[in-house]
Amino acid sequence: MKATVRTICNRDCPDACSIVATVENGRVTRIRGDKDHPITRGFLCFRTSLFLSTQYAPERLTTPLLRRNGDFHPIAWDEALDLAADRLMTIRRESGPAAIFHYRSGGSLGVLKRLSDYFFEKFGPVTIKRGDICSGAGDEAQMVDFGEEDSHDIFDLLHARNIVLWGKNVFTSSPHLIPILRDAVSKGARLVLIDPVHQKTAALCESFIQPRPGGDFSLAMAIAGLLFENGWIEQEVGTYCDHLEDFRRLAGRRSVLDWCRDADVPVESALDIARRLGRDKPTAILVGWGMGRRVNGGAIVRALDALGAISGNLGIPGGGVSFYFKRRGPFDLSFVGGAATAPRTICEPLFGPEMLRLKDPPVRAVWITAGNPVAMLPESETTVRALDQCEFVVVVDSFLTDTARLADLVLPTTTLLEADDLLGAYGHHWIGVARPVVPPPAGVKSDLGIIQELAARVGLEEIMKADAREWKRRIMAKHLGPHGVTLETLEVGPIRNPIPPKILFEDRKFFTASGRVNLIKEAPATETPPAEYPLYLMSLSTERAQSSQWATPPEEYAVATVHPDAAEGIPDGELGLLESRVSSLTVQVRHDAKQRKDVVLMAKGGHFHRGQCANALLRARTTDIGEGGALYDERVRLVAR
Numbered sequence: 001m002k003a004t005v006r007t008i009c010n011r012d013c014p015d016a017c018s019i020v021a022t023v024e025n026g027r028v029t030r031i032r033g034d035k036d037h038p039i040t041r042g043f044l045c046f047r048t049s050l051f052l053s054t055q056y057a058p059e060r061l062t063t064p065l066l067r068r069n070g071d072f073h074p075i076a077w078d079e080a081l082d083l084a085a086d087r088l089m090t091i092r093r094e095s096g097p098a099a100i101f102h103y104r105s106g107g108s109l110g111v112l113k114r115l116s117d118y119f120f121e122k123f124g125p126v127t128i129k130r131g132d133i134c135s136g137a138g139d140e141a142q143m144v145d146f147g148e149e150d151s152h153d154i155f156d157l158l159h160a161r162n163i164v165l166w167g168k169n170v171f172t173s174s175p176h177l178i179p180i181l182r183d184a185v186s187k188g189a190r191l192v193l194i195d196p197v198h199q200k201t202a203a204l205c206e207s208f209i210q211p212r213p214g215g216d217f218s219l220a221m222a223i224a225g226l227l228f229e230n231g232w233i234e235q236e237v238g239t240y241c242d243h244l245e246d247f248r249r250l251a252g253r254r255s256v257l258d259w260c261r262d263a264d265v266p267v268e269s270a271l272d273i274a275r276r277l278g279r280d281k282p283t284a285i286l287v288g289w290g291m292g293r294r295v296n297g298g299a300i301v302r303a304l305d306a307l308g309a310i311s312g313n314l315g316i317p318g319g320g321v322s323f324y325f326k327r328r329g330p331f332d333l334s335f336v337g338g339a340a341t342a343p344r345t346i347c348e349p350l351f352g353p354e355m356l357r358l359k360d361p362p363v364r365a366v367w368i369t370a371g372n373p374v375a376m377l378p379e380s381e382t383t384v385r386a387l388d389q390c391e392f393v394v395v396v397d398s399f400l401t402d403t404a405r406l407a408d409l410v411l412p413t414t415t416l417l418e419a420d421d422l423l424g425a426y427g428h429h430w431i432g433v434a435r436p437v438v439p440p441p442a443g444v445k446s447d448l449g450i451i452q453e454l455a456a457r458v459g460l461e462e463i464m465k466a467d468a469r470e471w472k473r474r475i476m477a478k479h480l481g482p483h484g485v486t487l488e489t490l491e492v493g494p495i496r497n498p499i500p501p502k503i504l505f506e507d508r509k510f511f512t513a514s515g516r517v518n519l520i521k522e523a524p525a526t527e528t529p530p531a532e533y534p535l536y537l538m539s540l541s542t543e544r545a546q547s548s549q550w551a552t553p554p555e556e557y558a559v560a561t562v563h564p565d566a567a568e569g570i571p572d573g574e575l576g577l578l579e580s581r582v583s584s585l586t587v588q589v590r591h592d593a594k595q596r597k598d599v600v601l602m603a604k605g606g607h608f609h610r611g612q613c614a615n616a617l618l619r620a621r622t623t624d625i626g627e628g629g630a631l632y633d634e635r636v637r638l639v640a641r
């Protein structure tokens, strides 16, 4: 028997593709992109095209594992959940619910994953995370400036004369933007990439600017200075921006040449961007998520918001400063109180250090779902220590990840082809339902199933009752219901979320207290680069992996790519040692003359137990605003072994 089933990819990716799966005799034999989905356009990314090898990997967990005398032993689900319920209730009784930490990350972006938060809130409320390792600084920047964070309709890019990809690697992280960018080019748009790293997207663009990492604030100030000098400022700017004079003074603190020197960019490049923004409108700025992941990341995104504002590119077709699409917007998740309800919070980028520091009560239990903090959060060794010291660590995952290896109890869960959920996207406005393409293998339960069975053991059966479809209905009713969109509508196929307008802030009314754009007034603090660590460690997305989930087996050693002049004499292909202030890794050095001499590139998501994890080298540090992770500001040195 052969059948075709559609679902939505739930990975932490802006694209939220519609997947068409072929199922033969209960086994998925093929997956491809849906031709009918206007964003997916019939193709999937490299990593998910290869997902069947993950789905059917021999390493996939199909039974709960309990640690006894140091080793994992398979146990039955009833035993596992009885034990979990017992331990959690004991800890709650003895130390209060704050002694339990529920940590959920982006393994799946399905909105029903929020039900795990809901359960723990009702069981506690317990300690939860605050801030956001991925986009904390950028989110906060846009909220502070505009009072709202969303984007123009993605197809509005077809109206742009210029598109500035500011720190954005579309080939790796949002491949479904590429056809739209190509269409925009065929309609006359001109593309620019601004990125310290020479990456594939440069080939798509007519111009490529390669500033020093984090030099973007200075570059933005140079551009602002040129906009003011040349009078390329929107006439009515005073009617929709606050602090215009302060912003003008900020840009005027240094000469354009000085700002450009600091950014390590020629003045002509700054002038080129200023012209596009101020004279050759409309110009859309697409800000990459990586842009915020540095010490001054919030200030950088705020500076880009300001450029869009003063040049008059906000609220017009073909313009906008886009960082994020409000993927949860159409869904009503207000039944979870979150940080406002929690007795305390742990800053996500400071996971390890804060867990170790907390007393009264200490964190005695941690429940980790859809996340791999050992591999993905900075300062891995501290994270390992924090989990080692915690008396009861539960990890819900499909694989024995770096984090699951440290658990007391591992609970096997479903994959993206077994997911039953609702999805929005952070790279466009389409929404859809994920449906199990195949049922999970025997011995595997969905996150919802696990939580429901746990709830039944701790007296919360009633609140978690209802199957996935009923939860979907409840979550859709409030905002989508009035637009006539029901679960049945979405089950026919993905639709564009009917709520957001095509043009954001069309009337130049913003959602700040004053209704105007809040222009940045202050420059961020600067750090003096330490001479003994000359390289910025940029551990970036690779097309071969979804964070720590690799689609192809990694090499024996983590690869570190540098300009040949920065290789410290280590030949291409040979091993070297990459040292930071907190740790060191053996890496295979690769030369690339297109890179700057002050960066070293690694893939994010390398496994800690294989000695390949960039996060072992990073100190846990937050961004200037929004409690994001300053992931790309760690300085390292390469030395011979």
Ligand SMILES: Nc1nc2c(c(=O)[nH]1)N[C@H]1C(S)=C(S)[C@@H](COP(=O)(O)OP(=O)(O)OC[C@H]3O[C@@H](n4cnc5c(=O)[nH]c(N)nc54)[C@H](O)[C@@H]3O)O[C@H]1N2
Binding pocket: 012, 013, 014, 047, 134, 166, 167, 168, 169, 170, 172, 173, 174, 194, 195, 196, 197, 199, 212, 213, 214, 215, 216, 287, 288, 289, 290, 291, 294, 538, 540, 541, 542, 543, 544, 545, 546, 547, 604, 605, 632
């Ligand atoms: N294949 C693959 N795709 C992914 C992921 C993955 O792991 N693998 N991860 C997913 C996740 S979690 C997310 S959040 C998204 C986004 O994932 P991200 O990796 O954040 O994607 P981008 O924002 O496209 O890429 C970041 C770009 O910002 C640049 N950058 C870094 N610092 C600076 C700087 O100081 N200045 C400038 N101008 N640029 C800078 C980097 O060089 C890089 O090219 O993608 C998702 N897509």
Ligand SMILES: Nc1nc2c(c(=O)[nH]1)N[C@H]1C(S)=C(S)[C@@H](COP(=O)(O)OP(=O)(O)OC[C@H]3O[C@@H](n4cnc5c(=O)[nH]c(N)nc54)[C@H](O)[C@@H]3O)O[C@H]1N2
Binding pocket: 012, 105, 106, 107, 108, 133, 134, 135, 369, 370, 371, 372, 373, 375, 376, 377, 378, 396, 397, 398, 399, 401, 413, 414, 415, 416, 419, 447, 539, 540, 541, 546, 547, 548, 549, 604, 605, 614, 615, 618, 631
């Ligand atoms: N050095 C460095 N560190 C980074 C980044 C970087 O660029 N550089 N990027 C950061 C970013 S942008 C992000 S978003 C984070 C990502 O950090 P994480 O969200 O921790 O990333 P993953 O490694 O994908 O871990 C997700 C886990 O969820 C599991 N999983 C998948 N589906 C499900 C499911 O349905 N249920 C459950 N329970 N589990 C599931 C997967 O098997 C996987 O082990 O990492 C951040 N860390």
Ligand code: SF4
Binding pocket: 009, 010, 011, 013, 014, 015, 016, 017, 044, 045, 046, 047, 048, 049, 175, 176
């Ligand atoms: S990971 Fe992203 S690009 Fe790849 S299939 Fe899923 S949604 Fe599409």
Ligand SMILES: [Mo]
Binding pocket: 012, 134, 135
């Ligand atoms: Mo992310």
